Amino acid sequence: MPHFEVVLTCVLRDDTPDTVLDALRWHLGTIPERPSSLNPDEHPYAVLTPDPESPLPGGDFASLRRRSRVSPAGHERYSWGLFSRNRWPDDEMGLIVMVLHLLAPHVEEPGYSGYYREEHDPRPTILTFQDGSYGTLKPLPQPTAGGRVGPGACRDQVEGSATSSPLRLRSSGTPQEP
Numbered sequence: 268m269p270h271f272e273v274v275l276t277c278v279l280r281d282d283t284p285d286t287v288l289d290a291l292r293w294h295l296g297t298i299p300e301r302p303s304s305l306n307p308d309e310h311p312y313a314v315l316t317p318d319p320e321s322p323l324p325g326g327d328f329a330s331l332r333r334r335s336r337v338s339p340a341g342h343e344r345y346s347w348g349l350f351s352r353n354r355w356p357d358d359e360m361g362l363i364v365m366v367l368h369l370l371a372p373h374v375e376e377p378g379y380s381g382y383y384r385e386e387h388d389p390r391p392t393i394l395t396f397q398d399g400s401y402g403t404l405k406p407l408p409q410p411t412a413g414g415r416v417g418p419g420a421c422r423d424q425v426e427g428s429a430t431s432s433p434l435r436l437r438s439s440g441t442p443q444e445p
Contacts, residue, residue: 269357272323274381275315275366277396279347281333283373288331288347290369291315295329295351314362315351323386327353346375354386367394367401374399 279287286304293301296316301307317327329351336344349370355363363383374380374396382391390406 270386271355271357271360271383272386272391273351273353273355273360273363273383275349275351275370275394277349277370277374277380278376279349279370279373280375281345281347283347287369287373291331291349294366295331297329297331309365311362314355314359314366315353317353321354323352323354325352329353351381355383371396371401372399 286302289298289302290305290310292298293305294310294313294315296313301310301313315329317329319326321327330349332348333345334348336346338344360383370380377397378395379393380396380401381394383394384391384406388406392406393404395402395404
């Protein structure tokens with residue numbers, strides 16, 4: 268069965284609700300019980316918990332930390348930094364949408380938010396957040412025999428929001444762009 272490397276990284280606003288932070292903590296494996304605010308049908312199990320036996324180089328990793336940052340004007344601000352790198356089985360990749368739905372409305376810094384790629388594919392699909400929504404950037408195509416990739420090879424496919432999904436599942440269960 269194919270597996271995917273999934274990396275999620277983003278900065279969440281300091282006012283991110285405790286229910287969302289607790290949901291993330293559960294998914295990351297830092298609290299043992301599923302929060303009562305999560306529907307077990309939508310969140311069947313924790314998906315970001317590091318596997319100590321992961322075959323990914325360097326292993327799986329997960330972190331959610333509140334951090335202090337100083338703005339260019341010298342004002343101290345707080346936010347939540349999330350980073351997760353895990354190996355996901357092909358048939359679980361549809362659950363990535365659940366995590367993106369949870370994060371998107373609370374992201375402080377738009378733009379790059381990670382990637383997913385089939386384990387041995389060198390071309391990742393980039394995940395992005397912007398204005399409470401999420402989406403993907405398609406991977407660059409394989410170079411031609413001359414080593415060139417044509418213009419416009421990487422297009423922004425932002426379509427998701429907290430109420431819609433940018434990723435559909437192929438019959439094999441792997442995400443595909445719309």
